[in-house]
Amino acid sequence: MAKNETVTLxxxxxxxxxxxxxxxxxxxxxxxxxxxxxxxxxxxxxxxGYKPNVYxxxxxxxxxIVIAVLLPYQAPDSFWALSASGIERARESVEGLGGTIVKxxxxxxxxxxxxxxxxxxxxxxxxxxxxxxxxxxxxxLLAEELRAKEIPYVYIDSKPDDDGYxxxxxxxxxxxxYLCADQLTGGQDVxxxxxxxxxxxxxxxxDPTVNRRAGFLDYLAEHVPACTVHSVFIDPxxxxxxxxxxxxxxxAHPEVRDIAMFNSRIHLIVPWLEAHPRPGRRVVGFDxxxxxxxxxRRGTVSALIAQHPDEQVRLAIDALADILLLKRAPARRxxxxxxxxxxxxNVEYY
Numbered sequence: 001m002a003k004n005e006t007v008t009l010x011x012x013x014x015x016x017x018x019x020x021x022x023x024x025x026x027x028x029x030x031x032x033x034x035x036x037x038x039x040x041x042x043x044x045x046x047x048x049g050y051k052p053n054v055y056x057x058x059x060x061x062x063x064x065i066v067i068a069v070l071l072p073y074q075a076p077d078s079f080w081a082l083s084a085s086g087i088e089r090a091r092e093s094v095e096g097l098g099g100t101i102v103k104x105x106x107x108x109x110x111x112x113x114x115x116x117x118x119x120x121x122x123x124x125x126x127x128x129x130x131x132x133x134x135x136x137x138x139x140x141l142l143a144e145e146l147r148a149k150e151i152p153y154v155y156i157d158s159k160p161d162d163d164g165y166x167x168x169x170x171x172x173x174x175x176x177x178y179l180c181a182d183q184l185t186g187g188q189d190v191x192x193x194x195x196x197x198x199x200x201x202x203x204x205x206x207d208p209t210v211n212r213r214a215g216f217l218d219y220l221a222e223h224v225p226a227c228t229v230h231s232v233f234i235d236p237x238x239x240x241x242x243x244x245x246x247x248x249x250x251x252a253h254p255e256v257r258d259i260a261m262f263n264s265r266i267h268l269i270v271p272w273l274e275a276h277p278r279p280g281r282r283v284v285g286f287d288x289x290x291x292x293x294x295x296x297r298r299g300t301v302s303a304l305i306a307q308h309p310d311e312q313v314r315l316a317i318d319a320l321a322d323i324l325l326l327k328r329a330p331a332r333r334x335x336x337x338x339x340x341x342x343x344x345x346n347v348e349y350y
Contacts, residue, residue, distance in 0.1 A: 118142045181223075183305070
């Protein structure tokens, strides 16, 4: 047989004189055969240069994998809607290999909702899990359960302190906060700055931007030590109160000019900013939501630090499919996504 010809199972059957069923059981590890038959098949496979078609084997296998993706509910045009679009990008390849992707959703403002979603997820007994970890303690409990069940899991967007995850796909959170402070101040003398924060669950157990905030504050301490940082909390579920909150803050602190927000919601304060223009104001936010991009184009927002949340989810699912289907571990455990700085002058090309 010429070396460039594809060697099939039937070629090994003819070489060994064994039955097709025996050769199939050896090559695909599907049952007991005698040691003599095993050695005969493996020797013939090596001599002929047989290369198993791993994809055909997967399709023929009765075992199906289920990858669960634990995400917050997705409002239209939200950050998590962008993330969820990555599921559809991964679905075709995973389902083509006999796998299934299931989305498990929770209310990002409710620890009880997150806990209930974790319970539903565990009852499914998935093969692997993608986690968007907004509640630190509850995420730790989920990770402990997954490790006990030997279920691999991957984090996206942010990563808690944990030694057991298979991989992480997302921004380097601390560094992104450091970058945000640089974009806001340029290392120049800035007397004060305002950080807009989201009011989340009542017990404040959900704080996915804590490391980003740490990077922001460290940059200021190192480069603009005289800068005073103020914080104001707003509630996305009560947009009618945002203007009043900002009116009250700026009445008390008229000297504050520059504003940063560490999540994807900078668009929530855009109506107030446009009703109260101020020359030289810098406003820096995160993520390429449509409303954020529109404000960037108008010049209301000075810069956005963007990532590709859909790509994070797709890569996370691919990593689980690789380990579950192909027994191929990720090349890197921490896969930090690029941090793209968008302005009104380059956003058209993003």
